[in-house]
Amino acid sequence: MKKKVTIHDLAKMLNIDSSTVSRALANSPRVKQKTRDLIQAKAKELGYSRNVVASNLRSKRTLTIGVVVPYISRYFFSTVIAGIEEHATENGYQVIICQSHDQIEREQQMIQTLLSYQVDGLLVSISMETENTDHLKHVLNQEVPLVLFDRKCNGLSLPTIHIDDFQMGYEATKHLIDQGCRRIVHFTGSDQISIYHDRKQGYCQALKDHGLVVSEELILTSALKEADGKLLAQQVLDMPLRPDGIFCANDLTAISAMQLLIEKGVKIPEDIAFVGFSNEPLGNYLSPALTSVNQNPKEIGKVAMQTLLGELSTKPSPDTDRLVPAHLVVRASSLKKG
Template identity: 50%
Template sequence: MDNNEVTIHDIANILEIDSSTVSRALNNSPRVAKKTKDKILAKANELGYQRNHLASNLRKSKTFTIGVIVPRISRHFFSSAIAGIEETAFKAGYNVIICQSLESLEREQSIIDTLLANRVDGVLVSISMETINYNHFKGLQQRNIPFVFFDRHCNISENSKVVIDDFEAAFTAVEHLIEQKSTEIAHFAGPQNLEIYKNRFKGYKAALEKYNIPFREELVITSTLMEKDGSENVKKLLALPYKVDGIFCANDVVAIGTIQHLKKMNIKIPEEIAIVGFSNESISSVIEPALTTINQSGTEIGNVATKLLLDKISNKTKKGIHETIIVKTNLIERTSSLRTKK
């Protein structure tokens, strides 16, 4: 008999006992005599019976599984967030299904359908760059499946999220460039349909305004923030009639592409153009020059988001109460921006 196919009915037939008695014995019910229970457990072990936890959990209407959707696992922030998610979920007895949207709305929608088919108890999600339609999240709400946004989120009613203060972090980054004597500061922005990039852009503008530096729309270049975009953005920037001496990049990946292209053009960093990134990717500290960046703790965000989701699943949070938790960031100063000693 194939071990994977042994059922309680097989054990019942061999021992000529009712299958309901076998089920009770395997669940350690006090309604079954010890002698009978021992006999059933011995036969179950002999046949290599394995309890179907999924079926058992479904009967309890819980699968102890959560779904996680991230844009790209390869990004340091998301891989560290997943580490935090898995650590917290495992301690609470939950399994994790990890999926990546690869920045595709269609793929994100399909993943939600798959997670629903797998009867997950809740979902953690950081939305894709293409996500401008939120019906798939409203579908989760209609089915009473708890979900929590982390990092990238969208403004739909009755949602919980764990985020950083993107406005404040961007303001800090641009203020640092100004303190390092930059006066013509460009911004390599992310898609403005996403709240995080919208708020980073607002933080950039607010810092310029505070220091009476004119805002020039031409110095804001929007892209999907890939490494190749750094190179393309620099070409566009240098064709403009301004002597740009600082660039605030909405992520580290585009900042690294920017640094590489400026070096090819023999433009000195930070002497001629100072650069600040965002998110503290692993490569940021080893690229030459090392990249000044905003540090956001993916592991902490993952931990906090998972705790919030598990509270929602177990109804510890009151129905209808939705939370926004803000995790602190800090600026890591490195060579790419430091012109003056403090």
């Protein structure tokens, strides 16, 4: 096996002090450019590679960030990750990504694994099952900076990056009311999850503000997966008095619900107008295209990483709640009035 080239080998070959070689390989301005070029060229010629682990042990930093999301495959989370990675790379950090599949046990395992890798900080979007927060408290007890995004965590004061879900739930519902809808169904997730609770509250407030009754029979709860969309759509078809609008708390469920309703002969938006949430790219290619809330996920990722960098500094930010702007993207699925 070929022996790995070390800094000391380079120093001996070039007859240069090893500390100077080390600085040159780190591109330090303390070493003259001509000397830096000589050392770096020799290192490249001999296939030298820096021992990152040893360097990190000396600095007590690994320059890695752990990210835990429910599903990497979801457009929202994959785009948040893109924002995180972009800003992390600009600041010299690498990112390790894990997914919880919206299960608290897996979330606990992933966080423990990331801590064992000695990540410098954690960015987490908690699972739909996360009520017990002992594993998050453990992170704080280890003095590892932790920032949440998208989903807020009750009972813990943590920096959290999200949109105003109440306001966007309100605007989505108001849009349907403005289009003439008077019997609006809401597809929601667990009330334990902040985003679904807040979106539902926005829906209820919009109905009240426009003189419409909030009816529990029109609020349908599920895990908001693709299969749930078809089940909820069938419940809508079975209602004695069919609704004229549906506001869904995510696009995945809205898209599958629309597909089943169209198969059953329902005209969208003429019979039932639709609004989703998260602005999945697929929604733009449906016929009719889906009106949805753009959560600005890449900006959420960027702001989350910026906030974590602040937590890693000597002067962490006192802010515990940071809002990223969102907006409604209106398309044909909701335009009853054309």
